Amino acid sequence: MMQESGTETKSNGSAIQNGSSGGNHLLECGGLREGRPNGETPAVDVGAADLAHVQQQQLQALQVARQLLLQQQQQQVSGLKSPKRNDKQPALQVPVSVAMMTPQVITPQQMQQILQQQVLSPQQLQVLLQQQQALMLQQQQLQEFYKKQQEQLQLQLLQQHAGKQPKEQQQVATQQLAFQQQLLQMQQLQQQHLLSLQRQGLLTIQPGQPALPLQPLAQGMIPTELQQLWKEVTSAHTTEETTGNNHSSLDLTTTCVSSSAPSKTSLIMNPHASTNGQLSVHTPKRESLSHEEHPHSHPLYGHGVCKWPGCEAVCEDFQSFLKHLNSEHALDDRSTAQCRVQMQVVQQLELQLAKDKERLQAMMTHLHVKSTEPKTAPQPLNLVSSVTLSKSASEASPQSLPHTPTTPTAPITPVTQGPSVITTTSMHTVGPIRRRYSDKYNVPISSDIAQNQEFYKNAEVRPPFTYASLIRQAILESPEKQLTLNEIYNWFTRMFAYFRRNAATWKNAVRHNLSLHKCFVRVENVKGAVWTVDEVEFQKRRPQKISGNPSLIKNMQTSHAYCTPLNAALQASMAENSIPLYTTASMGNPTLGNLASAIREELNGAMEHTNSNESDSSPGRSPMQAVHPVHVKEEPLDPEEAEGPLSLVTTANHSPDFDHDRDYEDEPVHEDVE
DNA sequence: AGATGCATAAACAGAC
């Protein structure tokens, strides 16, 4: 409290990660921001070449993600295994198995975090642990079954090698797939469970230390991948048969990716050791094998430094590294917990990869379909084109335009996974993300916040809204549409991790905004002063936009509107896949998820500006015009309402429920003492 | 280039 102003003021320069002193310049690096303005004056149309480029970029993004995954898995597997166990089996263990063995332990850091930030009661902790244990039990059972399946599959492979029963083999494969599905389901359940825990404040995720509480079940085993793998296995097997090789394990190895060769021998030596079946050929294991035989290429050791996450201890040689590994990273609670975190990282990447794949698939499918459609010009995206068209169609009567996106007449390709779901793009721009694009273009702030609630709560990402918009939102969310200053503070800290630090700065900004903007009206209350929102004034405040020229606006609708989001989505996707460590709980959400939102923003913004164009700056603006459109659009706290048809594509991420009362009511005062 | 919007910083005053 007392330190708040002092410390914070001082720390401003550095504490605001982005924010160093330069005020706005911090804002500049914002991914969202960059995504927008840069893509804002884009080419007019998206031709076939662009589409190809898009696809290529998506593919590259996937590739990057895959590589990261492999690296992470490599670390993960070797890391867990290294402290002990010299048996050869571990080498053949799939990450799944490893993951399942890992107890659900909360690291001291996490515990500290929980205690500090979340004020967990012992009961809550107890519940948390129990739930996790229950999940572990389930996993173990699944693991047993899984092993059996793999053994069976291995047998089948051997039989097939001898030229037998391909059908049975396929049955097993089918079973495998079914099982993997089961694992995935389980995984999803876990995710939900843990997300709910987060929501309850039982877990938090730090941006720098991703702790998405997920068990990496079926690592990398997306059903499609499984199928692919199976195909590879079988086809390669056939090939090998013809060439006279006879170790299925070897076959598996050779079919598997193209990394270190040495691991082959290990596999060859133990064809039956494949209790994990062909799945065990997955890259991570190969890597672990590899480093066993070539210890100096240990994934946890490099450049004389222990690469155990968060360690970085200097080890002059490999021997000392091994000593260090065995002493500091033995199989204890801490190590396993750290490993779990690492697995979460991997898990997150996998989810991301899977989703990106889906998106890519949907994009390609959609574009293919689109290209066969004679009518709509070179518009790559259904959402855009349809919305744009309908906008244009109704342009004649702008007054009638609702601010909710016009219902698309064309089918919406379920490419996007949610209207303005935040992705990692913004995560690595942890700082002030300028510009309040949503603000400017009138995206329903309520729905954005609702959609990305978990994200905002957990990641120190500046919400892309102005203070004024946020304040307004805070006030409008309150039951009585009025809040005291302190309540506004609390809302900020409760809803946004970003505002849990540098309080002096943003609180000052809040006060400043309250005073500055006419739209905020101070009302003397019984218990003091409260702040309310004057919607009319608020809407007046808006228009900093494309003004005037209707043709410009129209042009924007038809071209800019879909170019920008596309670029943004691509950027997001790329960034997402290249900055893994900033993953958090609520992400896993598709970059193109921003697409619908961005499109809507553009259109709404444009249309609104069209509507209010003449009255923007004029006091003679019709109240209806001023209030109704935006009000109607942003008012509903329920994003479903606000989103209209676009909400069809919301994701599991969607967590509109606002958080329980456990919040940071008192934190603004204390938390800042850093 | 100028106007405008916004973020940030800071000074100041009044209330508690």
Added chain:
DNA sequence: TGTCTGTTTATGCATC
């Protein structure tokens, strides 16, 4: 006296 609240001014950047 110190803190909180509220107002105001100044500055810098981005956008139009």
